[in-house]
Amino acid sequence: MTDVITDTVERRPTPRRKRRLGGRTHIVVFLAPAVLIYTVFSIYPLIESLRLSLFDGLDDGSAVWTGLGNYTTLLSDPNWAVRFWNALWNNLILFFIHMVVQNPLGLLLAALLSLAPRFAGAYRTLIFVPTLLSVVIVGFVWELILSPLWGVAQTMLGAVGLGWLYAPWLGLESSALTAVSLISVWQYVGIPMMLIYAALLSIPDELLDAARVDGLSGVAIFWKVKLPLILPTLGIVAILTYIGNFTASFDLIYSIQGVLGPPDYSTDIMGTLMFRTFFGQQTQIGDIHMGATVASMMFFIILIGVTIYLVGVQRRLTRYEM
Amino acid sequence: MSQLVLRKVRKSFGRIDVIHGVDLEVRDGEFVVFVGPSGCGKSTLLRMIAGLEPISGGEIAIGDEVVNDIAPADRGIAMVFQSYALYPHKDVYGNMAFALRHAGEDKAVIDKRVRHAADILGLEPLLKRKPKELSGGQRQRVAIGRAIVRDPEIFLFDEPLSNLDAALRVQMRVEILRLHKRLKTTMIYVTHDQVEAMTLADRIVVLRDGRIEQVGTPLELYHHPENRFVAGFIGSPRMNFLPAARDGQGHVTAAGSRPLDLPVEPGSDVVELGIRPEHVGLCAAGEGHLTGEVLVAERLGGETFLHVDLGEPEPFVVRADGSVTQQSGESVGLRLRPESLHVFDGEGRAHPHRERHALIA
Amino acid sequence: MTQTAPPETRRSRRGRSRRTGAAAGVHLVLAGYTLIALFPVVLVVMNSFKNRRGIFGDPLGLPDARSFSLEGYATVLGEGNFALYYGNSLIVTVASLFLILLLGAMAAHALAEYRFRLNTLLGIYMILGIMVPIRLGTVAILQLMVDLDLVNTLLSLILVYTAQGLPIAVFILSEFMRTLSRDIKDCARVDGLSEYRIFFEVVLPLIRPVLATVAVFSMIPIWNDLWFPLILASSDATKTVTLGVQQFIGQYTVNWSAVLASLSIAILPVLALYAIFSRQLIAGITSGAVKG
Ligand SMILES: Nc1ncnc2c1ncn2[C@@H]1O[C@H](COP(=O)(O)OP(=O)(O)OP(=O)(O)O)[C@@H](O)[C@H]1O
Numbered sequence A: 001m002t003d004v005i006t007d008t009v010e011r012r013p014t015p016r017r018k019r020r021l022g023g024r025t026h027i028v029v030f031l032a033p034a035v036l037i038y039t040v041f042s043i044y045p046l047i048e049s050l051r052l053s054l055f056d057g058l059d060d061g062s063a064v065w066t067g068l069g070n071y072t073t074l075l076s077d078p079n080w081a082v083r084f085w086n087a088l089w090n091n092l093i094l095f096f097i098h099m100v101v102q103n104p105l106g107l108l109l110a111a112l113l114s115l116a117p118r119f120a121g122a123y124r125t126l127i128f129v130p131t132l133l134s135v136v137i138v139g140f141v142w143e144l145i146l147s148p149l150w151g152v153a154q155t156m157l158g159a160v161g162l163g164w165l166y167a168p169w170l171g172l173e174s175s176a177l178t179a180v181s182l183i184s185v186w187q188y189v190g191i192p193m194m195l196i197y198a199a200l201l202s203i204p205d206e207l208l209d210a211a212r213v214d215g216l217s218g219v220a221i222f223w224k225v226k227l228p229l230i231l232p233t234l235g236i237v238a239i240l241t242y243i244g245n246f247t248a249s250f251d252l253i254y255s256i257q258g259v260l261g262p263p264d265y266s267t268d269i270m271g272t273l274m275f276r277t278f279f280g281q282q283t284q285i286g287d288i289h290m291g292a293t294v295a296s297m298m299f300f301i302i303l304i305g306v307t308i309y310l311v312g313v314q315r316r317l318t319r320y321e322m
Numbered sequence B: 001m002s003q004l005v006l007r008k009v010r011k012s013f014g015r016i017d018v019i020h021g022v023d024l025e026v027r028d029g030e031f032v033v034f035v036g037p038s039g040c041g042k043s044t045l046l047r048m049i050a051g052l053e054p055i056s057g058g059e060i061a062i063g064d065e066v067v068n069d070i071a072p073a074d075r076g077i078a079m080v081f082q083s084y085a086l087y088p089h090k091d092v093y094g095n096m097a098f099a100l101r102h103a104g105e106d107k108a109v110i111d112k113r114v115r116h117a118a119d120i121l122g123l124e125p126l127l128k129r130k131p132k133e134l135s136g137g138q139r140q141r142v143a144i145g146r147a148i149v150r151d152p153e154i155f156l157f158d159e160p161l162s163n164l165d166a167a168l169r170v171q172m173r174v175e176i177l178r179l180h181k182r183l184k185t186t187m188i189y190v191t192h193d194q195v196e197a198m199t200l201a202d203r204i205v206v207l208r209d210g211r212i213e214q215v216g217t218p219l220e221l222y223h224h225p226e227n228r229f230v231a232g233f234i235g236s237p238r239m240n241f242l243p244a245a246r247d248g249q250g251h252v253t254a255a256g257s258r259p260l261d262l263p264v265e266p267g268s269d270v271v272e273l274g275i276r277p278e279h280v281g282l283c284a285a286g287e288g289h290l291t292g293e294v295l296v297a298e299r300l301g302g303e304t305f306l307h308v309d310l311g312e313p314e315p316f317v318v319r320a321d322g323s324v325t326q327q328s329g330e331s332v333g334l335r336l337r338p339e340s341l342h343v344f345d346g347e348g349r350a351h352p353h354r355e356r357h358a359l360i361a
Numbered sequence C: 001m002t003q004t005a006p007p008e009t010r011r012s013r014r015g016r017s018r019r020t021g022a023a024a025g026v027h028l029v030l031a032g033y034t035l036i037a038l039f040p041v042v043l044v045v046m047n048s049f050k051n052r053r054g055i056f057g058d059p060l061g062l063p064d065a066r067s068f069s070l071e072g073y074a075t076v077l078g079e080g081n082f083a084l085y086y087g088n089s090l091i092v093t094v095a096s097l098f099l100i101l102l103l104g105a106m107a108a109h110a111l112a113e114y115r116f117r118l119n120t121l122l123g124i125y126m127i128l129g130i131m132v133p134i135r136l137g138t139v140a141i142l143q144l145m146v147d148l149d150l151v152n153t154l155l156s157l158i159l160v161y162t163a164q165g166l167p168i169a170v171f172i173l174s175e176f177m178r179t180l181s182r183d184i185k186d187c188a189r190v191d192g193l194s195e196y197r198i199f200f201e202v203v204l205p206l207i208r209p210v211l212a213t214v215a216v217f218s219m220i221p222i223w224n225d226l227w228f229p230l231i232l233a234s235s236d237a238t239k240t241v242t243l244g245v246q247q248f249i250g251q252y253t254v255n256w257s258a259v260l261a262s263l264s265i266a267i268l269p270v271l272a273l274y275a276i277f278s279r280q281l282i283a284g285i286t287s288g289a290v291k292g
C-alpha cells in the first residue's frame, strides 16, 4: 500500500479517490539510509583496506601493485616480522589471560548473584561500574595506583605484610603485559558477568525444582544442570573476548603505555602496531599500505577465530529450548 | 445482489501455491463462515479479501467494483483479528475512533459513531481504559466495536474467539449473532471450530488445501456432504466410516454387516459407507446390522458415547442416550438408519441413494 | 530463583547452619569483589579534593580540613576546555544514538515485515559488522574523510559510530520485531495508515523497551572511544572528553591534583547518570542478552 493516489475510473460513488495497492518504495526508503551509511563507512573502508594492502606507495604519491608483497614483507622481513609476531603473540597472551581470569571470574560472580542473596541488585550494579568508564580513565587510574611515586599499592600490600611483593609492574618487561591484562579484566569482567547472569536467570525454575526433587545438591545442580544450559552463552562470551581483544585493548595500552608498547615492546599488540605503522612514530614514517596490511592481517586473524567459533564451537553447543 | 465475488482467485508464496483458484459469491447481508483444517488457507483467503495479501491471480470484486489493486482502507471492509490487535497506547475510545480520525472525519460524527458502537456492545463504562486494563472478552468486544465504528460493507473476522475461554466463547458467539441480526451487514468469519460455523453461518465454505470442498447451509453440509472430507469434517463426534461393497442387485454391504437396502445408481463403485454416531440405534447383540464389543463407554450425563470394536482400525462411535447401561466388554448390536447413510466412491465422492434423507428446507 | 525451604527433618539444624555459612561465603566474595571494583574510582575521586601534601602524605585518608583543596579543579577548569569537550562528547553520542536507533529500527522493520527478494541476503550483510570491527578499515576511513573534507568535524565521528552501531541494532531489533503480532500492523493498514505511519505510530511505540537496550549497548563504546577521536577529530574544537582527558593528563603529568581532578571530572557525570539509570540499563543488558 502506498500513498500514491492514481486516477482510476470510479464505479462506486465515493467522496475521495481510492489509494492503490502494490507500491514497494517504502521498503527502499526504510532500508536505504542504514545500508548506505553502513556500506560507505564500514564495509567499503574494509574492502578498501584490503585493496590498499595489495599496493605499494611510491615517493611521488602514486601506488603500484605488489600483490602479496606487503604480506611477505610483514611476515618475513626481519624488521617487520619481529614486531608482527611479537604483537600477535602478546595479543594471544592477552586473550589467554582474559579467558582464564576474566571469564571464570565473571562466571563465579554471576553464579553467586543468581543465588539471589540479599543486596544482589546492589552488588550487580556496583561491580558493573568500571565497565562504564572510559578505558583511558581506567588506564590512568591504575597507572597512578601502581605508580611507585604515589605508593598506594605499595602501602596497601605493606599493610598486609606483603610489601616485598610490590614492583613497578607496569614498567617491567616481565610483568607489564600481565598487569595491563589484569587491569582490562578488572574493567570488563562486568560484561561476562551480566551475560552469564542473564542466561542463568532464563533457566526455568521448574527445571531446577525437578533437579532438586531428583536429589541433586546445589553444587551438583550448578555443574550438571545450569552449566550445560549456559554453554552457548559461554561460547558467545569467548568469541566476544576474542574480538574485543584485538580492538578494545588498544585504547588501554595506548593510554597507559603509549604507542610503542613499552617496555621494549612487551605490551605491543596488533592495535598499537597498526596505529604506529599507519601514522608513523619518531624515526619511522607512516605507511598507508603497510598499515592496511596489518589491518588486513587482523581481519584474517579475527575471521579465523570467528570461523572456528561458528563451525567448531557454536554448532556443538546445542541451544536448548527453554 | 452479490456483495462479494471471488473469481479464480489464486495465491502463491514464492513457489508454493496456497490458494488454487477459488470461486465464490457472497450475497448482501449474508453470514458466511470459512472452515477447514489448520493451514488450509482460510486466513490467507480472508486477508486477500481485506487487501492485506496481494493476489497472485483471479479477481476480487466488492459491490460491483474489482478491488484487486485497492488499498485495504478503501475497500469498505473492517476486520477483527484473533489477537484483538488493539493499539496498546490508546484507550478504548481512541482505539475505536482511530480509523475515522485518521480519515479526517468530523469530531462530532466520530463521537456519535463511537458512542453508538459502545452502546451496542455495552462498552460505555470502559471507554477511558487502556487495552491492558481489559479482560480478554472486553478486548474482543472493543475490537468488534472498532470495526462497527467504521460502518463497513463487509465485516471480516479471523478466528475472533479462539483466544477466549470456553464459556466466554459461547457468550460472544451469541453476541456476534445478535450483532448480525441487528446490523444486517455482510460478514465473513474464519474459524476452525465447527460449532461456531454451524451456529453462526447462513452458509459455510469448507476449505481444504486451498480449494473449496463444498459450500452450503449448515444443514446441507450436515445431511448432504458432497464428499468424504466434508462428511468427516462437519459433525462431532466425527462420522464413522466403514469399508463397503455393492452386491449384484445394487445393494450395499458394509464389512461384517447384513446387506442394507440402499439402491445406488448403477455403475458407481462403492468403497465406503459413512454414518454419524447419532444415527445409530442400539439393540441386542446379533440383532441389527452390525455387532461388536464395547471398548469404552464415555458417560457425559445427558448422553453416552460408546466406542465399539468392529474389527476395524478405528473404533465405531455411537452416540446413545445417557441412560444406556452397556459396559465395556459387553457385546452390542447396532442398527443403521438407511436414510442417514452416506455412500462414497473410490475418489471419496458421495453418491446419492434413494433412501437418502431429504433436506428440511 | 527461589530457594524452597526443606521440610523440617532431623538434619534441618545442621543444614541450616551450613546454609548460613554458605550465605556468608557468598557475601564475602561478592562484597570483596565489589570493593575491588570500586576502590580505584573512590580513591581517585577522594584524592582529587586534596592538596598535594594530602595526596602523597595520606592517599587512603578522606580529605580533612587540612588537606581539603580544590586546586586541582581550579587548574583543570582554568586550563582545560572541559565544558567544550563534554559538549562534543554529548553531541557525538546523542546524534549517533539517534541515527543508530532510527535508521536501525527502519531497516530492521523492513527486514522483519516485508517479503522481498534480497531480504535474507541483506539481513546477513547488515549483521556482518558485528563480527568485523570497524577499526580495521581505519586507513580507508581516514582517506574517505579527507576526500569528503570531514576531518576534524564531529560529523565524521557521528557517521563512523553510526556505521559501527547499526549491525547490532539491526540484529537485535529485527529479531524482536519478528515476534510482534502481525495483526496490529494489518489492523492499521485496514484503518488506512500508510506504511510510514505504521512504522512511526504503531511499531515504534511497541519496541520502545528494546530501543532502550540497544541504546545502552551502543552508547558505552561511543562515549568511551579514544581511537576515532584521536584519528579523525583531534583538533581542539572537536575533542571529546575521553581524548581531552587523555591529552590533558599528558601535559600535566607532574601536577597530581590536576590529573586527579580531570579524571574525576570525566568519571563523575558518568557515575551520576549511572546512578539514575542503572536500573533500566541493567534490565536492558540482561533482557538483550537473553534475546541475543
Ligand atoms: N507469509 C507466508 N509465507 C509463506 N507461506 C505462508 C505465509 N502465510 C501463510 N503461508 C502458508 O499458507 C498456508 C495457509 O496459511 P493460512 O494462515 O491461511 O492457514 P489457516 O487456514 O488460516 O490456518 P490456521 O487455522 O492454522 O490459522 C499454510 O500452509 C502456510 O504455511
Ligand SMILES: [Mg+2]
Residues within 6 Å of the ligand: B042, B043, B044
Ligand atoms: Mg489462520
